[in-house]
Amino acid sequence: MLATHQPVLRRFWYPVMPVDRIEAGPQPFTLLGEKIVLWRNADGAVVALADRCPHRSAALSKGWVDGNALVCPYHGWSYDASGTCVRVPQRPDSNGLRGRVVPSFACTERYGHVWVALDEPLAAIPDWPEEGASGYRRIDQFYEPWRCAGLRLMENSFDNAHIHFVHRNTFGDINDPSPPQPTIEPLPYGFVARSDVPVYNSDLQKKNLRDDSAFTVRHITAHWYMPFLRRLHIRYPSGLDHIIITAATPIDDERSQIVQFCFRSDSEADAPASDIIAFDRRVTEEDRAVLEGTDFDVPLDMHSGVERHMPSDQPGLVMRRLLLELLAAHGESEQTGHYASRAAAE
Amino acid sequence: MLVTRQRILRRFWYPIIPSDRLDGKPHPFTLLGTNIVLFRDARGAPHALIDRCCHRTARLSQGWIEAGNIVCPYHGWTYAGDGRCVRIPQRPDGAPGKNIAVEAFRCCERHGVVWVALEEPLRDIPDLPEYDDPAYRRVFEFYEPWDAPGLRIMENSFDNAHFSFVHKASFGIIDDPEPVPPRLEPHPAGFVMYADVPVKNPEIQKANLGITADRTMRHYEKTWWMPFSRKMKVTYPNGLVHIIMTLTAPIDDRRSQVIQFLLRSDSEADAPAENLVRFDRQVTHEDRAVLEQCDPDVPLAMAGELHMPTDQPGLEMRRMLARLLAEHGEAEVRGDHAHADRGRLARSCA
Numbered sequence: 001m002l003a004t005h006q007p008v009l010r011r012f013w014y015p016v017m018p019v020d021r022i023e024a025g026p027q028p029f030t031l032l033g034e035k036i037v038l039w040r041n042a043d044g045a046v047v048a049l050a051d052r053c054p055h056r057s058a059a060l061s062k063g064w065v066d067g068n069a070l071v072c073p074y075h076g077w078s079y080d081a082s083g084t085c086v087r088v089p090q091r092p093d094s095n096g097l098r099g100r101v102v103p104s105f106a107c108t109e110r111y112g113h114v115w116v117a118l119d120e121p122l123a124a125i126p127d128w129p130e131e132g133a134s135g136y137r138r139i140d141q142f143y144e145p146w147r148c149a150g151l152r153l154m155e156n157s158f159d160n161a162h163i164h165f166v167h168r169n170t171f172g173d174i175n176d177p178s179p180p181q182p183t184i185e186p187l188p189y190g191f192v193a194r195s196d197v198p199v200y201n202s203d204l205q206k207k208n209l210r211d212d213s214a215f216t217v218r219h220i221t222a223h224w225y226m227p228f229l230r231r232l233h234i235r236y237p238s239g240l241d242h243i244i245i246t247a248a249t250p251i252d253d254e255r256s257q258i259v260q261f262c263f264r265s266d267s268e269a270d271a272p273a274s275d276i277i278a279f280d281r282r283v284t285e286e287d288r289a290v291l292e293g294t295d296f297d298v299p300l301d302m303h304s305g306v307e308r309h310m311p312s313d314q315p316g317l318v319m320r321r322l323l324l325e326l327l328a329a330h331g332e333s334e335q336t337g338h339y340a341s342r343a344a345a346e
Numbered sequence: 347m348l349v350t351r352q353r354i355l356r357r358f359w360y361p362i363i364p365s366d367r368l369d370g371k372p373h374p375f376t377l378l379g380t381n382i383v384l385f386r387d388a389r390g391a392p393h394a395l396i397d398r399c400c401h402r403t404a405r406l407s408q409g410w411i412e413a414g415n416i417v418c419p420y421h422g423w424t425y426a427g428d429g430r431c432v433r434i435p436q437r438p439d440g441a442p443g444k445n446i447a448v449e450a451f452r453c454c455e456r457h458g459v460v461w462v463a464l465e466e467p468l469r470d471i472p473d474l475p476e477y478d479d480p481a482y483r484r485v486f487e488f489y490e491p492w493d494a495p496g497l498r499i500m501e502n503s504f505d506n507a508h509f510s511f512v513h514k515a516s517f518g519i520i521d522d523p524e525p526v527p528p529r530l531e532p533h534p535a536g537f538v539m540y541a542d543v544p545v546k547n548p549e550i551q552k553a554n555l556g557i558t559a560d561r562t563m564r565h566y567e568k569t570w571w572m573p574f575s576r577k578m579k580v581t582y583p584n585g586l587v588h589i590i591m592t593l594t595a596p597i598d599d600r601r602s603q604v605i606q607f608l609l610r611s612d613s614e615a616d617a618p619a620e621n622l623v624r625f626d627r628q629v630t631h632e633d634r635a636v637l638e639q640c641d642p643d644v645p646l647a648m649a650g651e652l653h654m655p656t657d658q659p660g661l662e663m664r665r666m667l668a669r670l671l672a673e674h675g676e677a678e679v680r681g682d683h684a685h686a687d688r689g690r691l692a693r694s695c696a
Contacts (some may be wrong), residue, residue, distance in 0.1 A: 155402075161436045165422045177422060177435035290420050293405030295398070308400045308446055310421075313437050 001300050001323065003149065003250040004033035005335035008326060009227055010118035013125045014249040017114045017260045018143055022046065026070060028061035033252045036060040036105060038114050041068040047081040048107035048116045054085075059333060060102070077237070112140060113246070113259060123189040126225055129261035130243060139273045141244075141280055144287055149296040150228030150248030150256045151323075155316030157230050157246065157288055158182070158193055158222055166286050169201040170279070173215075179312045182220075189226040191322075193315055204279050208271045209236055224319060224325040227325065228256065241265035244280065254296045260284070284301075300324045300334045347646050347667070348599045349495060350379035354670060356464035358573055359471045361593035361605050364489055365458050368392055372416055374407035379464060380597045382451060383407040385427075385458060388414030392426030394462045400431070400446065458484065459593060459605060472535040472571050476589055481486040485608040485619045487590075489628055494637040496602045497644045497667070498576025501660030502633055503576050503592060504528075504568055505545055512632050516625070517545040521562075526657055528566075536570035539659055546657045549553035550625050553616065554617045555582055557587040570663060572670075575600065587611040590626065599681075600642040606630065643681045646671075 003009055009032060016029045017038055026039035028051050037051040049070065051061050056072035064321060065071070069078035069086055076085040083102035088094055106117040109126055130136040146153070156162060161181035165174040184196035198217045206212050211321045216236060223231040228248040235241055243263040248256035264276065299306040300320040327334060349355050355378060362375050369556055373384045374397055381397040383406045395408050395416065405419035411417070415424045415432055423442070424433035429450030431442040452463040457477045476482045492499065502508060506525035509518035528541035547555070547562045555562065566578040571593075578590040589609040594602040599692060608622060645651060645667040653661060 112483060152402075161421050164435070165418075166420060174422075178438070179436055196460075209360075290404050293408055295403040307402060310401070310434060310436055313402075 001149075001151065001298055001326075002253045002335045002337065003227075004253050006327060006332055007119070007268065008332055009250065009328040010034075011120060011122045012227060012280055013108075013115045013121050013123075014228070015113040015247045016048075016116050016249055018140060018259075019046070019109055019112055019114055024060045025064060028059060029116075029257075030251045031118060032250050034118055035059075035105060036116065037070065038107070038116075039065055039070050039168050041070075041081055043068060046109045046114050048105040048114075049079060049081075049083050052102070052267065053077060054101045055327050056329060068207045070253060090190070090206055107307070111140065111261065111299060113261075116330060123226070126223070126229070126231065126275050128243075128245070128263070130229065130241075136241075136263045137267070137273075139262050139264060139276060141262055141277050142258050142284060143260075144258050145259050146248070146292060147254060147296075148248075148256060148288075148291040148294060149254070149298050151298045151319065152291050152294050152296070153248040153256060153258070153287070154224060154319060155298075155313075156227055157232060158224065158315035158319075159311035160195060161310070162287075162290075163197065163199070166290050167283060168247075169206065170202060170283050170286060173198070173200050177332065178247040181312065182222075182315060182319060184315060186205055187223070187282060190224045190325075191315075191318060193222045193224070194220065202279075204275065208275055208279055209238065209240060211236065212264075213240055224315070227323060239265075242276075258338075259286075297337050299338055300327075304338065305340050347497070347644055348597045348679045350599050352671060352676055353465075354468075354674040355573060355596070357466060357468045358671075359431055359452075359461040359467050360595035361459045361575060362595055362603070362606055364461050364486065364607075365392075365455055365460055367683055368460055370408045370411055372409060372411060373424055374405065375462075375595075375603070376469065376597045378464060378596050380464060381405070382462065383416065383561060384453065384462070385411055385416050385582075386414070387427045390597060391427065392453050392455055395425060395429050396449040397426075398448065398666060400448050401424055404450070406514050418547035419521065424681045430485050457591070458607070462595075464662050469534070472569070472577075472590070474609075476587075479609075482565075482587075482589070482609040482611055482620075483613065487606040487608060487623050488630070489605050489673040490603070491597060492602050492604050492638060493600060493642075494634070494640065495600065495642045495644060496601060497663065498637050498642070499592070499602060499633075500570060500574055500576060500593055500663060501657075502637055503532050503578065503645075504539055504570065504659035504663075505656065506566075507540055507654070508636075509543065509545070512636055513629060516548065516629050517551065519544065520545055522664075527655065528659065530659060533569055536572035537659075537662060539566065539568045539570075541566045541568075544602060550621060552620055554625060555586055555588075556583070556612075556616060557582060557584055570659075572663075573667065577638070584620075585611075588622075641675045645680065 022038050022040050026037050029036050035051040036048050038209040040046050051059050053072040063071045063073040071078045076089040079102050079339050080086050083104040085097040085101050108115050164174050164177040168174040168201050180195045182193040184191050184193045201216045218233040221233040232244040245261050247259040303316050357643050377380050380392050383397040384394050386392050397405050401423050402522040406416050409419040415426050417424045418486045422435040426432050429447045431446035433440045434442045440538040454461050456471050457474045510520045510523040514520045528539045531538050543564045569577040575593040580588045593605040646664045
């Protein structure tokens with residue numbers, strides 16, 4: 001599937017940027033191949049517009065905010081949150097132009113991030129009760145582009161079989177490679193998977209979890225929110241909650257912006273945020289090294305012959321099937337380069 | 347010619363890596379735009395597979411070797427040298443199902459180099475009797491990627507007119523820019539070219555050659571190993587033989603991986619290897635600086651570039667490659683820019 005070729009993917013909310021980045025001024029982002037500019041107006045609203053002035057196509061993200069308007073850096077044409085041009089400095093007697101001349105997109109602020117939907121969203125941004133709840137803290141972890149498709153990261157995160165190999169130096173036990181099979185329960189626009197995963201407990205994790213055992217068990221409740229968002233709730237035997245939210249926001253067909261933060265049920269005194277980030281960083285780097293080597297054009301049709309499968313691939317195969325159903329429900333078929341390249345080879 | 351678009355070029359052996367550099371680890375390489383991985387099995391025999399696991403497309407080259415098989419870094423699927431999957435760790439007994447495999451390519455070792463052919467080779471790797479002749483010593487020179495296509499490197503190597511300019515600081519005589527026409531003869535590998543070329547003999551070469559004169563003569567016997575390798579045998583007036591093997595493999599439409607080593611008829615006591623490499627490196631740096639700025643899309647037809655009589659060996663290569671394409675039903679594929687260049691050139695010549 002080539003994400004930018006499937007219009008229905010424009011109808012989901014994606015976290016695109018930590019809010020503190022836009023306090024410094026308008027910021028550019030590319031979402032599903034669409035160049036957008038993010039900014040905050042004087043009323044305090046976060047705004048997403050197309051990053052292109054309709055006059056001479058300059059990037060509005062190179063401009064600045066003036067009250068409730070975004071000013072183009074080229075000739076000073078100014079736009080409000082709806083994309084209406086409210087000022088053309090070269091025509092001081094006018095009040096700008098009629099009509100919304102710059103496309104604007106649904107934009108909101110949640111969990112410390114700016115979220116954008118390019119077209120009318122099919123599903124709401126998930127409610128995570130830990131946000132602002134007493135006994136929980138939120139730790140911002142990563143914000144970086146990866147050269148891989150979002151679906152690869154989603155499948156990876158629900159795939160209990162990769163732990164023994166990819167994470168053999170952090171928490172996977174390579175000598176016991178048989179993966180526990182999760183139970184999967186469908187939800188609107190996603191599913192929840194549950195499994196208990198025995199893992200190796202490294203020295204850094206002994207501190208982070210305040211548990212000296214050589215091995216521990218992760219009780220995992222993992223949500224997949226279509227198309228590229230997950231919530232990985234790990235509960236350790238001590239009752240400690242480590243809840244990782246990861247989005248692979250699609251930049252274009254080949255690249256994803258990784259947005260990750262976590263909720264923890266302990267305190268900074270129990271485990272410093274920097275140590276928690278350090279461990280999750282090592283794990284994430286292990287995934288990244290492998291995933292950036294994969295083909296971004298993930299085949300949704302499991303019978304296409306492009307990839308082989310095994311039973312532990314089930315969560316990923318369910319994702320592929322649900323995405324195919326989503327496409328079909330919106331009158332789309334899977335867009336991919338595989339069939340074209342195979343036809344050329346034959 | 348865009349090499350990755352000419353299927354017939356997949357039917358040659360290409361030199362991928364010096365044998366001693368392929369050790370216990372998987373080695374990734376891109377050959378004609380195809381990502382491959384090389385590794386040695388338990389007996390030490392080299393193998394080449396597609397660098398893409400058939401399960402979730404991970405790079406096998408990021409994995410490791412276990413008992414002569416390559417292990418995928420993602421889920422541990424394990425492949426033998428022939429591409430067969432021999433283990434899926436998640437299955438109860440580890441046994442893979444039937445017919446699970448990745449594509450394997452022909453791979454062999456000759457002349458101290460590991461070679462790969464993506465499809466059935468049209469011809470064998472040429473013989474190199476001096477490699478196994480005890481009268482010759484072997485001196486490794488370098489192994490590196492150049493941002494230039496093999497055909498430019500080959501033409502350069504058979505072009506006696508560039509010495510006076512590109513190599514004016516090393517052995518070329520800029521006041522003597524008109525080379526004697528070479529003699530070309532057919533050869534099973536491609537062709538062989540004979541020429542006698544007077545050259546400058548700088549201080550470092552006086553020691554390297556045991557020749558004290560300020561100028562000397564090179565008797566060349568250069569063999570083109572179609573498509574992108576060469577054997578350059580230089581005999582000096584004192585009988586010394588200096589053979590430069592320049593073996594190149596096409597990475598993609600722009601880049602080549604270059605292996606260079608020497609076979610010399612003298613001994614380390616006569617001329618330390620270090621000094622031989624130093625002089626040849628000066629010369630290859632001079633070539634590389636120019637070749638990396640040339641258009642990688644070399645036209646096989648006469649149109650598209652201007653020519654002079656000394657270009658004959660290169661033009662013969664182009665003719666032979668064009669004939670090869672025609673014999674296999676292929677047309678030369680060129681980049682879009684080539685048409686614009688041709689138009690510009692035609693106008694400037696008009």
